Amino acid sequence: MTDVPTNTSAATEAKPAATAAAPATEQKGANVARATKKDARKEAKEAKRQAALKATEEKQRLEREKFKDVFGALPLNQSQTPPEQRIERVQVKNLSEKTAAQPSVVVRARITANRGKGKICFLLLRQGAFSVQCVISTDHGCPKEMVNFASKIPNESLVDVHGHLNKSPEPIAKATQKDYELIASKIFVVAYSIPLPVQMEDLSRPAAVIKAQKKRLEELSKHIEELHAKHSAEELAKSPLKEQLEVLQKDKASAQECAKVNQDQRLDNRILDMRTPASQGIFRLQSAVAQLFREYMYSQDFVEIHTPKLIGCASEGGANVFQVKYFDRSAFLAQSPQLYKQMAVTSDLERVFEVGPVFRAEKSFTRRHLTEFMGLDIEMAFHDHYHEVLDVLEGMFIYLFHGLETRFASEIEAVKQQYPFEPLVYKPIVRVNFKEAVQMLKDAGVEMDPLGDLSTPQEIRLGELVKEKYHTDIYILDKFPANARPFYTMPDPTDANYSNSYDIFLRGQEICSGAQRIHDADLLTKRALAKGVVPETIKDYIESFRYGAPPHGGAGIGLERVVMLFLGLKNIRKTSMFPRDPQRLCP
Numbered sequence: 157m158t159d160v161p162t163n164t165s166a167a168t169e170a171k172p173a174a175t176a177a178a179p180a181t182e183q184k185g186a187n188v189a190r191a192t193k194k195d196a197r198k199e200a201k202e203a204k205r206q207a208a209l210k211a212t213e214e215k216q217r218l219e220r221e222k223f224k225d226v227f228g229a230l231p232l233n234q235s236q237t238p239p240e241q242r243i244e245r246v247q248v249k250n251l252s253e254k255t256a257a258q259p260s261v262v263v264r265a266r267i268t269a270n271r272g273k274g275k276i277c278f279l280l281l282r283q284g285a286f287s288v289q290c291v292i293s294t295d296h297g298c299p300k301e302m303v304n305f306a307s308k309i310p311n312e313s314l315v316d317v318h319g320h321l322n323k324s325p326e327p328i329a330k331a332t333q334k335d336y337e338l339i340a341s342k343i344f345v346v347a348y349s350i351p352l353p354v355q356m357e358d359l360s361r362p363a364a365v366i367k368a369q370k371k372r373l374e375e376l377s378k379h380i381e382e383l384h385a386k387h388s389a390e391e392l393a394k395s396p397l398k399e400q401l402e403v404l405q406k407d408k409a410s411a412q413e414c415a416k417v418n419q420d421q422r423l424d425n426r427i428l429d430m431r432t433p434a435s436q437g438i439f440r441l442q443s444a445v446a447q448l449f450r451e452y453m454y455s456q457d458f459v460e461i462h463t464p465k466l467i468g469c470a471s472e473g474g475a476n477v478f479q480v481k482y483f484d485r486s487a488f489l490a491q492s493p494q495l496y497k498q499m500a501v502t503s504d505l506e507r508v509f510e511v512g513p514v515f516r517a518e519k520s521f522t523r524r525h526l527t528e529f530m531g532l533d534i535e536m537a538f539h540d541h542y543h544e545v546l547d548v549l550e551g552m553f554i555y556l557f558h559g560l561e562t563r564f565a566s567e568i569e570a571v572k573q574q575y576p577f578e579p580l581v582y583k584p585i586v587r588v589n590f591k592e593a594v595q596m597l598k599d600a601g602v603e604m605d606p607l608g609d610l611s612t613p614q615e616i617r618l619g620e621l622v623k624e625k626y627h628t629d630i631y632i633l634d635k636f637p638a639n640a641r642p643f644y645t646m647p648d649p650t651d652a653n654y655s656n657s658y659d660i661f662l663r664g665q666e667i668c669s670g671a672q673r674i675h676d677a678d679l680l681t682k683r684a685l686a687k688g689v690v691p692e693t694i695k696d697y698i699e700s701f702r703y704g705a706p707p708h709g710g711a712g713i714g715l716e717r718v719v720m721l722f723l724g725l726k727n728i729r730k731t732s733m734f735p736r737d738p739q740r741l742c743p
Contacts, residue, residue, distance in 0.1 A: 223301055225342070228305070229345040247286075248333065249283070249286040251288055255321050256321040256322070260320050260341070261320065262318050263283070263317050264316050265314070265315065265317070266312055267311050267313050268282040268312075268356060272308075276293040276295070277307045278290070284433075286333070288337065289324070289328045289330075292340045298340065312356065313348045314349075318342035319341045321337070324336060332433075358417050359422065359428060359429050379404055380405065423729060434570060434571050435730075437567040437568065438719065438731055444563070445532075445715060449552065452556065458507040458508060458509045460509055460511075461493075461510050462510065463512070469694050470689075490514065497533055497534075497710060499696075502675075502701060502708075506536065508535050509532070511531070513530060515527065516528075528736040530714075532718075533711070537708045538707055542656050549632075553585060553660070557580060560722065575723065575725060577723055580662075580722055582628065586626045586631045587634050590637065591606070596621045597617065607640075612665075615661065629662060630660065636655055638655040639653075644673050645672070656671055657669075658671065662722070665721055670709060671711075675707055677699070
């Protein structure tokens with residue numbers, strides 16, 4: 157048997173290596189043990205947190221279950237409520253002494269302001285342009301859990317409040333309902349609001365406050381600049397100048413507390429901006445203008461029509477037209493319903509009107525121009541003179557403005573609270589000949605082309621002169637130069653330089669343009685060629701006058717501009733719900 161030789165050298169060398177590996181193994185084991193303990197502690201902590209969370213959730217669940225008939229969040233409305241369970245709700249604007257006599261009322265509104273402390277919570281509830289103070293208190297039988305719940309509801313959330321109306325011991329300054337407050341017995345959240353990108357308080361702040369703040373800031377800045385100009389830095393670092401400068405800087409900082417929301421910010425957050433009482437008033441008045449316009453037109457035997465907005469040619473001529481692809485050819489968005497309302501008159505409807513969109517591809521960046529607006533259009537046959545049309549327009553505007561003042565006073569007041577303005581003087585509506593207007597401007601030192609159109613500054617100055625002379629905010633400017641009007645305008649019978657056309661101005665700005673139309677096909681063709689309109693593109697329009705057309709005239713009125721100027725607003729975008737201009741196509 158042969159012995160296997162033993163490698164004693166290798167064995168000897170392995171011993172120190174094994175000895176060295178032992179501490180490393182022990183260290184590794186210790187690290188694992190520490191990590192295990194750390195993980196165990198984390199797991200225990202997390203388990204404790206989860207248990208506490210579950211306990212809180214269970215407590216809240218039990219609380220919700222206990223008070224589910226008193227407060228909480230309503231389930232998603234999927235129209236699952238049967239008719240017999242529907243609740244009648246009262247409008248905030250209708251809350252009154254009669255409502256106070258009822259044992260209970262239900263109001264659905266938004267929370268505008270929320271102020272909770274201890275056992276009482278005050279909510280300012282807003283519904284459109286109207287608001288009422290709501291009180292939730294343990295003194296009125298509400299559980300403290302309900303008070304706590306209500307005080308945490310975010311502003312602009314929509315809620316249903318059940319309760320009764322109480323006479324307030326003193327007028328409530330921030331609510332439109334000054335004399336009554338809603339004492340809540342139940343409150344349910346219909347829809348929660350996320351945090352707002354811009355505060356409703358800032359969106360609703362009166363223009364006068366912003367103006368006063370701006371003036372105050374300018375005054376303080378001027379004083380600070382004067383101190384720096386008169387004194388060195390060393391002098392300003394010592395008393396009493398040091399204290400004086402500190403006071404001015406502190407006052408300047410406090411004067412900047414009111415945030416100003418510019419027009420673009422308002423339009424970027426249009427949904428919130430439209431919730432302000434002023435905006436609510438503006439758009440309800442816009443609706444009222446269209447309503448009153450329709451009422452008067454119907455009373456004068458007019459027929460409402462609806463004309464196409466996709467047309468085969470530019471209705472007004474010129475380049476200010478949007479061209480769109482229409483299958484295999486081009487089409488245009490209507491610059492006005494002009495051609496079609498005339499064709500309606502020649503079809504023996506005789507008197508027609510329309511309320512519809514108008515498109516103008518004008519790169520105008522002014523405060524009074526839009527690329528899309530709502531037009532109030534009329535067209536009518538007359539017997540002897542186109543001034544018969546002016547008679548209708550005068551009657552309509554007087555009816556309209558009187559109706560706004562007498563039937564929509566609360567909406568006007570809501571706008572005034574944020575944007576104060578002078579009441580409109582609309583009687584009498586005077587008629588001024590264009591030549592007279594040119595002379596009035598000339599006498600006032602304003603030169604202009606007697607056969608040209610009015611510029612915006614000239615319009616405004618003329619409005620001031622008419623107000624001084626005739627004591628009215630509205631007037632008709634008659635007999636415009638022919639080269640300033642569209643191809644279908646009837647020339648003046650005594651002077652070819654002028655035309656049977658007119659504009660109506662409100663507070664010095666145009667709100668309406670109109671004229672007697674050419675109802676002779678040959679003259680119409682001639683005028684179209686002179687204005688660069690190809691007769692073939694409006695062949696149907698021209699041909700309609702070959703079958704015996706009555707003398708007729710009409711006008712186009714800008715709805716947004718009427719509302720803007722009636723309310724004395726400075727920007728037409730305030731009266732357009734989602735305005736379109738060369739820079740804005742959304743929202």
